[in-house]
Amino acid sequence: MESLKYDLAKIPLREVNQFLHSDASLLNGKHIEINNPNGAHNIAVGLKSEAIVTIHGHAGYYAAGMNQIADVTIEGSVGSGVAENMMSGRVHVKGFASNAAGATANGGLLVIDGDAGLRCGISLKGADIVVGGSVGSFSAFMAQAGNMVILGDAGEGLGDSIYEARLFVRGKVISLGADCEVKTMSLEDRKILVDLLERSGHGDVSPESFTLYGSARTLYHFNVAKSGAY
Amino acid sequence: MSDTPNKIPQTEPHQSATFDKLTNSQIRRAAATGIYDIRGGGAKRKLPHFDDLLFLGASMSRYPLEGYREKCGTDVVLGTRFAKKPIHLKTPVTIAGMSFGALSAPAKEALGRGASAVGTSTTTGDGGMTPEERGQSKTLVYQYLPSRYGMNPDDLRKADAIELVVGQGAKPGGGGMLLGQKISARVAKMRCLPEGIDQRSACRHPDWTGPDDLEIKIAEIREITDWEKPIYVKIGATRPYFDVALAVKAGADVIVLDGMQGGTAATQEVFIEHVGIPILAAIRPAVQSLQDLGMHRKVQLIVSGGIRNGADVAKALALGADAVAIGTAALIALGDNDPELEAEYNKLGTTAGAYDDWHEGRDPAGITTQDPELMKRLDPVKAGHRLANYLTVMTMEAQVIARACGKSHLHNLEPEDLVALTIEASAMAKVPLAGTNWIPGESKF
Numbered sequence: 001m002e003s004l005k006y007d008l009a010k011i012p013l014r015e016v017n018q019f020l021h022s023d024a025s026l027l028n029g030k031h032i033e034i035n036n037p038n039g040a041h042n043i044a045v046g047l048k049s050e051a052i053v054t055i056h057g058h059a060g061y062y063a064a065g066m067n068q069i070a071d072v073t074i075e076g077s078v079g080s081g082v083a084e085n086m087m088s089g090r091v092h093v094k095g096f097a098s099n100a101a102g103a104t105a106n107g108g109l110l111v112i113d114g115d116a117g118l119r120c121g122i123s124l125k126g127a128d129i130v131v132g133g134s135v136g137s138f139s140a141f142m143a144q145a146g147n148m149v150i151l152g153d154a155g156e157g158l159g160d161s162i163y164e165a166r167l168f169v170r171g172k173v174i175s176l177g178a179d180c181e182v183k184t185m186s187l188e189d190r191k192i193l194v195d196l197l198e199r200s201g202h203g204d205v206s207p208e209s210f211t212l213y214g215s216a217r218t219l220y221h222f223n224v225a226k227s228g229a230y
Numbered sequence: 231m232s233d234t235p236n237k238i239p240q241t242e243p244h245q246s247a248t249f250d251k252l253t254n255s256q257i258r259r260a261a262a263t264g265i266y267d268i269r270g271g272g273a274k275r276k277l278p279h280f281d282d283l284l285f286l287g288a289s290m291s292r293y294p295l296e297g298y299r300e301k302c303g304t305d306v307v308l309g310t311r312f313a314k315k316p317i318h319l320k321t322p323v324t325i326a327g328m329s330f331g332a333l334s335a336p337a338k339e340a341l342g343r344g345a346s347a348v349g350t351s352t353t354t355g356d357g358g359m360t361p362e363e364r365g366q367s368k369t370l371v372y373q374y375l376p377s378r379y380g381m382n383p384d385d386l387r388k389a390d391a392i393e394l395v396v397g398q399g400a401k402p403g404g405g406g407m408l409l410g411q412k413i414s415a416r417v418a419k420m421r422c423l424p425e426g427i428d429q430r431s432a433c434r435h436p437d438w439t440g441p442d443d444l445e446i447k448i449a450e451i452r453e454i455t456d457w458e459k460p461i462y463v464k465i466g467a468t469r470p471y472f473d474v475a476l477a478v479k480a481g482a483d484v485i486v487l488d489g490m491q492g493g494t495a496a497t498q499e500v501f502i503e504h505v506g507i508p509i510l511a512a513i514r515p516a517v518q519s520l521q522d523l524g525m526h527r528k529v530q531l532i533v534s535g536g537i538r539n540g541a542d543v544a545k546a547l548a549l550g551a552d553a554v555a556i557g558t559a560a561l562i563a564l565g566d567n568d569p570e571l572e573a574e575y576n577k578l579g580t581t582a583g584a585y586d587d588w589h590e591g592r593d594p595a596g597i598t599t600q601d602p603e604l605m606k607r608l609d610p611v612k613a614g615h616r617l618a619n620y621l622t623v624m625t626m627e628a629q630v631i632a633r634a635c636g637k638s639h640l641h642n643l644e645p646e647d648l649v650a651l652t653i654e655a656s657a658m659a660k661v662p663l664a665g666t667n668w669i670p671g672e673s674k675f
Binding site: 013014017018021041042045046048060061062065066068080081084085087099100103104106119122123125126141142144145161163164220221222 | 265377378381382383384386409410421422423424427428430432436437438443446447449450453454455456457
């Protein structure tokens with residue numbers, strides 16, 4: 001596979017991102033390596049090709065934001081909003097992720113090997129997120145669709161005001177948010193969980209060790225009797 | 231006068247100014263339902279506004295321009311600070327953000343048609359970009375909202391500018407609402423929500439929490455779009471001096487400042503009428519902020535909230551704005567609240583001009599609805615033509631005033647062309663009370 005290397009210590013980020021926005025025919029199947037990211041924000045955002053990108057080191061905010069199709073691996077930790085609003089493709093964080101990881105993501109797979117901070121999967125719109133460690137408070141807030149698999153624990157207010165997303169949690173949940181409840185895991189749910197565990201490198205983990213959370217759907221319509229929950 | 235001893239003269243029934251008929255009806259409605267009132271539109275109460283300002287016009291010390299002969303420019307360029315492709319508009323009157331969902335697809339198409347016909351822009355809303363709207367809008371501003379409903383990078387790249395919405399004048403600090411009646415299959419799909427639910431939009435952005443974060447967020451959008459598109463930041467008018475300064479610091483190309491008269495598709499009545507400030511009070515602090523930073527005219531200012539005619543446009547520009555945006559007025563031009571539909575408004579328990587239950591989706595004009603039969607009533611071509619006419623009239627009216635003040639471009643209007651009719655307007659707009667040199671807070675009477 002052809003590999004191209006960019007050194008962010010020597011080349012401006014703008015130049016790297018502009019190259020990554022080249023016509024897909026120039027990028028498809030190419031491996032682009034980015035060295036010395038040094039926590040720079042907005043690395044590899046807005047990709048729309050079958051490029052394979054590896055960031056060797058830590059990235060700042062919004063790494064791989066709005067990703068489409070591309071496969072991006074961060075060999076380190078990331079700041080807020082990794083893979084925010086991702087549409088498709090795959091983003092893999094080998095380290096830890098800060099707040100709002102995978103926020104509003106519509107499609108694709110976000111894998112975080114370590115822990116994720118607050119509001120992981122906030123307003124999730126259809127993507128899949130697998131967190132090898134734990135997630136912070138208020139994760140999956142208003143999550144609309146998609147799946148989150150959390151191998152560790154979840155903080156306070158998990159799934160507050162959740163719509164139709166599925167939350168699979170293996171560890172403890174400090175508290176559930178408004179309208180989030182334990183659900184019975186159907187065969188379809190289990191199949192989704194098994195698939196995500198396999199695709200994220202956790203194929204050896206038993207799906208039976210997870211609890212599924214989802215929406216109780218009691219806040220879908222304004223209701224005086226529920227006013228205390230709003 | 232009667233001499234009858236038993237007949238004592240009676241006073242007229244005295245309605246309370248505090249507990250007036252409207253207030254009493256609001257109390258009765260709350261007592262009956264147990265839930266707050268939700269409606270569309272902006273503040274309806276009487277507020278200090280552009281009507282409280284007058285132009286002085288030319289006389290001995292100013293030289294007017296011939297009304298039908300001499301040129302008076304109306305064009306505006308937005309996004310000159312950072313964007314590679316700034317927007318060039320022929321008129322400074324733009325169409326404010328209104329969502330597909332809140333409005334029908336034909337209404338969005340009509341807005342695009344009308345705006346494009348006169349060389350101005352239209353704006354998406356909380357629900358994404360529709361093909362009808364993109365197709366009919368020569369210049370389309372794509373809103374980037376806290377809910378991120380329908381947000382995707384392909385549409386981001388199709389936009390001519392991107393408006394990052396922090397707040398709006400009708401409800402600064404509040405998110406949107408779209409009740410179940412309007413969450414049709416198409417709206418639900420675009421927003422990735424179950425059909426028919428009462429949808430509450432987020433009031434905060436999910437992945438940034440303050441101006442320092444916003445700076446990085448704006449940089450991200452610039453990177454995704456290769457620094458081509460102007461990036462607007464829209465704020466509800468509350469603390470305009472500081473909010474404008476922070477938006478400039480965060481990297482905005484354009485700031486959109488929306489006063490409390492600016493409409494919403496739906497929110498609580500109490501929110502609309504009691505949070506935020508009138509646009510008249512917000513423009514001068516915003517302009518002062520830009521001037522203090524040396525960014526006036528470098529970062530453009532669009533103001534909105536109760537703009538109705540060319541005089542309002544001219545006054546907003548004279549106070550320092552670069553352009554204005556209209557929402558409610560544009561809907562009226564399309565056919566909203568038309569007295570010809572009075573019988574149908576009566577059936578809904580209201581009257582033409584007062585209809586504001588836009589969230590219920592039963593709009594007889596076919597504008598604020600997702601009902602397939604109702605929306606057929608709006609012909610997007612004819613409605614677009616009406617909007618184009620209206621925009622043309624507003625622009626010409628503003629030119630009439632500018633020429634009378636001796637200005638060869640609308641942007642040459644200045645505060646010195648204005649006086650105020652009331653002390654409140656004088657203090658807010660920082661122009662003298664008519665016939666005096668007095669500006670409360672600025673000079674001694």
